[in-house]
Amino acid sequence: MSTANLTQRPDVTPAKRPTEPSKTRSTLVWLGLLALVGVSAWLSGARWSELGSLFTEGWRYFLLMGQGLVHNPFSEPYSEYWTLAFDKMMESVYMAWIGTLMGALISIPFGFLAARNVSGRVTVQVSRAFLNLIRAVPELVFAIVIMLPILGFGPLAGTVALGVGAVGTLGKLTAEALEGIDMGPVEAVRASGASKVSVLRWAFWSQVLPEVLAFWLYRFEINIRASAVLGVIGAGGIGSLLSQLFSKREWEQIGITLAVIVIVTVLVDMISGAVRHRIIAGSAKSERRIQEETVAL
Amino acid sequence: MSATATDASALRPRKPGPSGVLIAGLAAVAAFTVWAAIQIEFTLAPLITNFTNGWEIIQEFLTPNWSFIFRVWEAWVETVAIAIVATFVGVLVGLIFATMASRVTNRSNWFYRVVKVALSMVRSLPDIAYVLIFVALVGVGSLAGILALIMFNIGIAAKLTAETIDAVDQGPLEAADASGSGTISRTRWAVLPQIMPNYLSYCLYIFELNIRASVVIGVAGGGGIGSVIDVQFSRFEYANVSAIVVAIFVVVMAIDQLSQYLRRRFV
Amino acid sequence: MIELSNVTVRYPNGVVGLDDVSLSIPDGQFVVVVGLSGAGKSTLIRTINGLVPATSGTLSVDGSEVTGASKKQLRAIRSRIGMIFQSFNLVKRTTVMNNVIMGALHDVPWYRSVLGLWTAQEKELGYTCLERVGIVEKAWTRASQLSGGQQQRVAIARALAQNPTVMLADEPVASLDPPTAQMVMKDLQRINRELGITTVVNLHFLDLARAYGERVIGMRDGKVVFDGTGADADDAAFERIYGRSLTADDVLPGRS
Structure with missing residues (x-):
């Protein structure tokens, strides 16, 4: 057994060794990227010296938050903190649910209008542009610009803002799902002389229903997080409570509130995930495909 | 062929009624919807009754003060800079967590579970909560915004990348194991090249998200263009706010186009 | 030197991969393992470098115990065993x-x-x-x-x-066309001869086994049912390994 001669050149007629490709380009790309980040770190105007306090102060506040959690949740005032946080969090969940449902229902016709295999070219272009417009504007902006002036402060404004925001992404995803269907059944239904509405209902809609329902549930999960943001400007939900608590620096109560957010969000995600899983199990598309598509949500 | 009608109908299966689970599910959904609507006092009536009140304000929004966009150019630079730094740090740290959050690259069962739970907790807090936390810790300003976005980005990058890692071709991993390479080497050479295209497009996507989030970040005290909106809004300068909103829209669209171009070019 | 004594591999689902296998493969030998799929060929190869742990028995490669080796020892052993996959x-x-x-x-x-x-x-x-x-x-x-x-x-x-001192190949030519398969087998043979690397190859086709195997091991249901030179691997041996007689389908086409 001799492996020592591995380093010897073998006797088979050796071909010419190719030269190693230059690494200059990738080095330059990396240097450029690092320079960009460095310049950005400076331009951002962040007071980097404050980072130190993150570790000194941060630890103290973290312990204070933790203290809120270890107290008996059934003793005063902690039981009140837990109840308040839970009530407000549920308000966020309700806002997200109603908002998503509203947005989902409005998005259905837009989905059909924006699908190339359903509508004409001009209709598709116009409705796509409209959906993109909605998608580009954050919910917070809808809330500030339209909902608060008309609907006033409170959960209603937040709900409608979430609904309008959902139309953009859900409309786009529905349109893409419609474009991805098997056209065979469509031809079959058309060939039987069915009306346009029947074709849309039975050949198009029934093919995309599971997928679209999964999109709705995803959007619901996202809207729960988004509703927290709306609270900060007074549009209801857990966000209002959070910003009040932070301005008063009630660390113990903040700890409890954050814990409630984590618990409720994780629970809703689990339930919604299980339902999605069941719905999609019956459809042709894999869960993974749908996850990739919903990255854009 | 001489079967009578009665025979045939006996053979026809009855239309199956909807399953019990489905009925119960739909009933629960309907009940929850009604309950939720009552709780938040949902009504669309104010859209009509209050419309005139709101319309005065909305009219101000409809006459944007365009020159204001350029007067706050520093805030724009700040917003983009915040997004760049936060994306860079967030996706790098997110990649490391992703390798710990997939059974493919993390062979320790308990460690995998711990990382999974930690990540789902990180993800369950909304971006606004992080901004509030970091504003309290390091004060109002860009640093709080950057740190908040980093946390937010870590959660998303780690989740998306870990799912991609779960789906890689396991062959090269088996080869790496058979040659006795260590955990870091096998992750770097048998997994990373496979996930690179997806990972890069996640990075671009996260950068877009960070630009979109700039409004949120600023409203809560994390610097950038959002703080300008916050200030103008509280002074009731709606014409200024709407100019900024339109400009954000344009910037988001432009970055969307840029990242689509980069994705086609490099991914 | 690869030594297996009374090695049994039972998978978590209860399937027996190897059933009380004892083998000794001296340094520098070119061994071909044949058998139906599921006969334990792959398990044998993967047990040798510890990718599949042995349930009982002992196994050593170049004097290092594979059975019962720590993670670190296993990595060291594997680093001296090359592996080629289908x-x-x-x-x-x-x-x-x-x-x-x-x-x-x-x-x-x-x-x-x-x-x-x-x-x-x-x-x-x-x-x-x-x-x-x-x-x-x-x-x-x-x-x-x-x-x-x-x-x-x-x-x-x-x-x-x-x-490596040992080279393992798990069906290295199964996804290749016949002429390419011959070339790859020749490469393996040449490396075995030039560098003296002990080589264990799983093959599906008996004729390739006969042509290249200094020694042919036949497996069936996790047991060694044949062990001899390529010349010994006659039709009777084939029946013992495959449980039926040789047909044209069992010969790699493109080689007469």
Whole structure:
């Protein structure tokens, strides 16, 4: 057994060794990227010296938050903190649910209008542009610009803002799902002389229903997080409570509130995930495909 | 062929009624919807009754003060800079967590579970909560915004990348194991090249998200263009706010186009 | 020297992969293992380098115990055993050179591995191994651009980069067309002869086994049912291994 001669050149007629490709380009790309980040770190105007306090102060506040959690949740005032946080969090969940449902229902016709295999070219272009417009504007902006002036402060404004925001992404995803269907059944239904509405209902809609329902549930999960943001400007939900608590620096109560957010969000995600899983199990598309598509949500 | 009608109908299966689970599910959904609507006092009536009140304000929004966009150019630079730094740090740290959050690259069962739970907790807090936390810790300003976005980005990058890692071709991993390479080497050479295209497009996507989030970040005290909106809004300068909103829209669209171009070019 | 004594492998689902197998493979031998799929060929090979743990019995390679080895010891043992797979298992999105050097990663510190900073020595090793399988001109090509036969030769080069004393090959030619299969088998044979690397190859086709195997081991239901030279592997032996007589389907086409 001799492996020592591995380093010897073998006797088979050796071909010419190719030269190693230059690494200059990738080095330059990396240097450029690092320079960009460095310049950005400076331009951002962040007071980097404050980072130190993150570790000194941060630890103290973290312990204070933790203290809120270890107290008996059934003793005063902690039981009140837990109840308040839970009530407000549920308000966020309700806002997200109603908002998503509203947005989902409005998005259905837009989905059909924006699908190339359903509508004409001009209709598709116009409705796509409209959906993109909605998608580009954050919910917070809808809330500030339209909902608060008309609907006033409170959960209603937040709900409608979430609904309008959902139309953009859900409309786009529905349109893409419609474009991805098997056209065979469509031809079959058309060939039987069915009306346009029947074709849309039975050949198009029934093919995309599971997928679209999964999109709705995803959007619901996202809207729960988004509703927290709306609270900060007074549009209801857990966000209002959070910003009040932070301005008063009630660390113990903040700890409890954050814990409630984590618990409720994780629970809703689990339930919604299980339902999605069941719905999609019956459809042709894999869960993974749908996850990739919903990255854009 | 001489079967009578009665025979045939006996053979026809009855239309199956909807399953019990489905009925119960739909009933629960309907009940929850009604309950939720009552709780938040949902009504669309104010859209009509209050419309005139709101319309005065909305009219101000409809006459944007365009020159204001350029007067706050520093805030724009700040917003983009915040997004760049936060994306860079967030996706790098997110990649490391992703390798710990997939059974493919993390062979320790308990460690995998711990990382999974930690990540789902990180993800369950909304971006606004992080901004509030970091504003309290390091004060109002860009640093709080950057740190908040980093946390937010870590959660998303780690989740998306870990799912991609779960789906890689396991062959090269088996080869790496058979040659006795260590955990870091096998992750770097048998997994990373496979996930690179997806990972890069996640990075671009996260950068877009960070630009979109700039409004949120600023409203809560994390610097950038959002703080300008916050200030103008509280002074009731709606014409200024709407100019900024339109400009954000344009910037988001432009970055969307840029990242689509980069994705086609490099991914 | 590979020594198995009374090795049994039982998978978690209850399937018995190896049933009380005892074997001794001396240094430098070229052994071909044949049998139906599910007969335990793959299990045998994967047990030798510890990818599949033995349930009972003892197994040693070059005097190191594989059974009961710690993770670290196992990595050290594996680093001296090259392995070749049916599906090549190359990382397709990187260069051939990176793929070959992957074989030598057990000796590279992690920070150099992460950054891909290979030393001149490591690249030299990569070139030499590629020259040995006659594909050095593709060193900087992406692995995805190679044909199946070329990919398998790169995989052999990767195994060589480990500087192995033992080479294991699990159905190395099963996804290749007949002429390419012959070439890859010849490469393995040449490496075995030139470098004296003990070689264990799983094959589906008996004629290839007879042509290349210095020694042929037949397996059925996890047991060794035949052990002899290629010449001994006659039709009677075939029936014992496959449980039926030889038909035209069992011979690799394109070779008469």
